Amino acid sequence: MRKLSLILIAAVLLSQNLMATVDTDNPERNTINPPYAIMRGVVNLCTFWLEYPRCLVYDYDRMSPMGIFTFPFTGTFYGLARVFLSVGDIALLGFTGPSGYSEDFIKEYVWQMPWNAYKDTNKPPQKEMGEEPVDFDKLEKNNINSLL
Numbered sequence: 079m080r081k082l083s084l085i086l087i088a089a090v091l092l093s094q095n096l097m098a099t100v101d102t103d104n105p106e107r108n109t110i111n112p113p114y115a116i117m118r119g120v121v122n123l124c125t126f127w128l129e130y131p132r133c134l135v136y137d138y139d140r141m142s143p144m145g146i147f148t149f150p151f152t153g154t155f156y157g158l159a160r161v162f163l164s165v166g167d168i169a170l171l172g173f174t175g176p177s178g179y180s181e182d183f184i185k186e187y188v189w190q191m192p193w194n195a196y197k198d199t200n201k202p203p204q205k206e207m208g209e210e211p212v213d214f215d216k217l218e219k220n221n222i223n224s225l226l
Contacts, residue, residue: 112172118186119167122160128188129157139195154193159184 133153137145163178179186 108177110173115167115172115174118166119172121187122164123168125188126157126160126164129153129160129191130192132156132188132191133192136195156184160188 130149130153133156134149137149137152139145141148155161159178163184166178167174178184184205
């Protein structure tokens with residue numbers, strides 16, 4: 079009877095975990111693929127150390143001189159988060175679904191995380207002094223012929 083109650087409690091806890099991982103914004107992420115989650119855990123256990131160089135580059139780009147002092151803390155935080163999520167993927171035999179990975183906090187793999195702080199920003203390119211771009215659409219045909 080004791081074993082049956084333990085199995086029942088484990089089944090209830092596992093079903094609650096599976097229901098808690100339902101992502102209403104992205105229904106394609108709701109499918110559970112145990113082999114994929116186990117391999118994601120193995121890959122992340124092998125590559126968690128890449129969070130240190132990633133955080134060094136990212137923090138230094140974001141806040142130039144202070145990034146050298148902050149990257150050990152952010153690298154440790156993201157590295158440990160990746161290790162804990164990976165161990166969870168492997169220990170629960172892949173029945174974690176999307177679990178703790180998200181687009182806002184920590185993505186599934188370290189190479190999906192931002193390495194460049196200024197990537198995808200809409201900063202205009204800097205112009206050199208005295209150089210203006212020529213807009214050929216505004217030039218009239220007469221003006222071009224007069225220049226020849």
